Amino acid sequence: MAKNERNWAPTESEEQQALFRWAAYESGAHPELALLYHIPNEGQRSRAMGARLRAEGLKRGVPDLCLPVPRGKWHGLYIELKRLRGGRVSDDQQRWLDALNKQGYFAVVCRGWQQAAAEIQNYLGI
Numbered sequence: 264m265a266k267n268e269r270n271w272a273p274t275e276s277e278e279q280q281a282l283f284r285w286a287a288y289e290s291g292a293h294p295e296l297a298l299l300y301h302i303p304n305e306g307q308r309s310r311a312m313g314a315r316l317r318a319e320g321l322k323r324g325v326p327d328l329c330l331p332v333p334r335g336k337w338h339g340l341y342i343e344l345k346r347l348r349g350g351r352v353s354d355d356q357q358r359w360l361d362a363l364n365k366q367g368y369f370a371v372v373c374r375g376w377q378q379a380a381a382e383i384q385n386y387l388g389i
Contacts, residue, residue, distance in 0.1 A: 272348040273375075279327065279344055282376035286383070293389055295332045302329060324355025326363070326370060330383060334369075340386045341370040342379050 273281070279301065290296040304325045308316065326341040333339060341363050343356050352360075352372055363370035369386055373379035 272346050275327075275344060275346045275350060278346055278376045278379075282328075282344070282379050285376065285380050293387065295330070295387065296383070298332055299328060299330045299383070302327060322359075324353060324357075324359040326356070326359060328379070330386070332387070334386055334388065336367065337369040337386070338367045339369070340383065341368055342382065343370075343372045344376075344379055345372060345374050347375040 283299070283301075286296040286299050302325050304321065304323075304327070313321075326343040328342040328344060330340040330342075341360070343352060343360060345352070356372075360370040360372065371382055373382055
């Protein structure tokens, strides 16, 4: 096995796609999973597009995923999804997670789609 094969891990995009396949499959038994959505806050953009999006309210560090379903004391769930290996939580992302938790949301970092699915199941009590 080559060195780069040993260190291979799915990209964040691949992890997120796997999570949404899982949520679609499970949404028959748990319809609230159909409310899970991605907040497209990443990616390379032209200067003009970046300026337009910021004017429209785009903010650095907003978590990747939102499940707007209240449970217990929480108003909803936010997930910052990272790949299994690599990727770090930026200062902006940590500030958002902390602020959301203070506002009554459950906001977490998950490494890989399986951890995200487990957090969602735990949050929903399933």
